[in-house]
Amino acid sequence: MNDKEIRNDNNTKSQTVYLIVSQDNMCFEKKVRVSDVAKVHCSSLDIENKVKSICIYEFREDSDKDEKIMMPVTALIKKVHEKYPQIEINSLGESEFIIDRGVPKKNNRLWNFVKAAFICLIVFSGSAFTIMTFNEDVSVGSVFELLYKLFDSENLKKYHLLEISYSFGIGTGIMMFFNHFSINKAMKDPTPLQIEIRKYENDMNNALLSEAGREGRMQDD
Numbered sequence: 001m002n003d004k005e006i007r008n009d010n011n012t013k014s015q016t017v018y019l020i021v022s023q024d025n026m027c028f029e030k031k032v033r034v035s036d037v038a039k040v041h042c043s044s045l046d047i048e049n050k051v052k053s054i055c056i057y058e059f060r061e062d063s064d065k066d067e068k069i070m071m072p073v074t075a076l077i078k079k080v081h082e083k084y085p086q087i088e089i090n091s092l093g094e095s096e097f098i099i100d101r102g103v104p105k106k107n108n109r110l111w112n113f114v115k116a117a118f119i120c121l122i123v124f125s126g127s128a129f130t131i132m133t134f135n136e137d138v139s140v141g142s143v144f145e146l147l148y149k150l151f152d153s154e155n156l157k158k159y160h161l162l163e164i165s166y167s168f169g170i171g172t173g174i175m176m177f178f179n180h181f182s183i184n185k186a187m188k189d190p191t192p193l194q195i196e197i198r199k200y201e202n203d204m205n206n207a208l209l210s211e212a213g214r215e216g217r218m219q220d221d
Contacts, residue, residue, distance in 0.1 A: 017042045017051050017080070021073055021093035023205050026100045032057040032069075034076065037097055047087065054083055057219060059101055067101040070212035071219045096209045096218075140166070 020039040027036045034040060035052035042048040056079045057069060073096065077089050129143065136142040144162045212218050 015042055015044055015047050015086075016088045016090055017047065019073070019076070019089060019091045019093060021076065021091060021097050023094045023096075024098045024100060024201065026102050028102050030059050030061065031055045032059070032099055034080065037076070037099060038093065047084070050084070051080055051087070054079055057099060066103060068208065069099040069101070069219055070096065070209050070217065071099065072096050075219060096213075098205055098208060 018041045019034075020041075021037055025037040029036070032055065033052065034054045034056060037056070040048050040052050042051065056076050057071065059067065073091050073094065076097075077091065080087065080089060132143045132146070133140060136146075144166075147162060
């Protein structure tokens with residue numbers, strides 16, 4: 001061991017690194033580093049930067065789909081100790097975490113405009129239907145009768161097209177509401193919908209980690 005290695009060994013021997021690991025982490029790069037899943041703090045800025053740059057997992061080169069990798073914090077600590085065995089690590093965050101591989105997508109302004117227009121149409125139609133139902137004392141059947149008369153279409157009434165669309169719409173709306181969507185709107189107080197989605201995400205993350213541990217799919221190394 002040369003003088004430089006001995007000096008580096010002495011500098012890292014008494015250092016303590018604090019990790020605050022997040023439960024769910026999005027990563028767009030092939031190599032996942034400590035800084036992608038945790039906040040790192042150390043009294044030595046040099047050691048802190050070195051720990052942040054340590055690679056803890058590497059996705060396949062040919063992978064072009066979204067992936068979820070579940071890992072325990074012990075695997076992360078093991079990776080750090082492989083590089084710097086003298087460092088003392090204090091983990092203050094989650095005991096298990098998820099690496100969510102995201103594939104960058106091109107921003108299509110036309111497609112975004114079409115999606116926004118479609119959502120506006122759904123909101124407008126739903127609001128109009130809600131107001132009409134309220135005015136009819138929450139009688140959906142009466143609202144359908146009024147709509148049939150408004151459009152003056154006996155064929156729609158004969159085949160119960162509105163009733164069938166209403167039934168499929170409720171099922172589709174429920175499935176979309178409880179699906180996993182990302183909300184990036186910045187606001188001080190979360191809306192009730194955002195709160196319910198966050199609860200669902202936490203339950204989903206816990207279920208993924210539980211199933212991975214039960215089936216032995218945890219990435220220990």
